[in-house]
Amino acid sequence: MKKLPLLAVLTVAAFGCGGDGPPNVRYGQEECAHCRMIVNDDRFAAAVVTTAGDAHKFDEICCVTDYLAANPAAVKGVWVRGYKSGQWHEARLAFYAHGPKLQTPMGSGLAAVATREEADALAAEWGGKALRFDELADFLKKQAESAIDE
Numbered sequence: 001m002k003k004l005p006l007l008a009v010l011t012v013a014a015f016g017c018g019g020d021g022p023p024n025v026r027y028g029q030e031e032c033a034h035c036r037m038i039v040n041d042d043r044f045a046a047a048v049v050t051t052a053g054d055a056h057k058f059d060e061i062c063c064v065t066d067y068l069a070a071n072p073a074a075v076k077g078v079w080v081r082g083y084k085s086g087q088w089h090e091a092r093l094a095f096y097a098h099g100p101k102l103q104t105p106m107g108s109g110l111a112a113v114a115t116r117e118e119a120d121a122l123a124a125e126w127g128g129k130a131l132r133f134d135e136l137a138d139f140l141k142k143q144a145e146s147a148i149d150e
Contacts, residue, residue, distance in 0.1 A: 020077065021077075022079035022088045025045050027045070030057050032057065037105060043083050044061070044112075045080070046058040046081070047079045048068070051075070052074070060106050060110065062136075064080075078092065082114055083113055089112060089113075092133045095131070096119060096131040097110070097111050097118070097119045097120075097121075097122035098123060098126070098131060099123065101126060102126050108143070109126075110136070116130065
């Protein structure tokens, strides 16, 4: 019987059972893979894992959209933390509530939630709107352009 190299065993252990979920984030210790700010607030955290197994952590969803646009690597999964629940959600299945007065790490005013109802309620409370993942890049681009025009 051949012995597997230690690296192969560790790789299987790391990405076998449970390896399809988001990576662990060490809040207050790790930098955002895009903006390099320290990831502190779990209400806005996000993560990307590539098919190569590289884990990238972010301080909020706007950094994920910018990162994915600049790094079109094959992605295995994208996750966001629920604003109220603190649970991880698949980013493409989550809903997003925008509120111009919501303080977020990078100022996007976006928070992820699990359901459309939650997103609609928060957006109404915050004077914003509810969005889906595939709308975020265009929304953030327009938001940046309007800030420049002001």
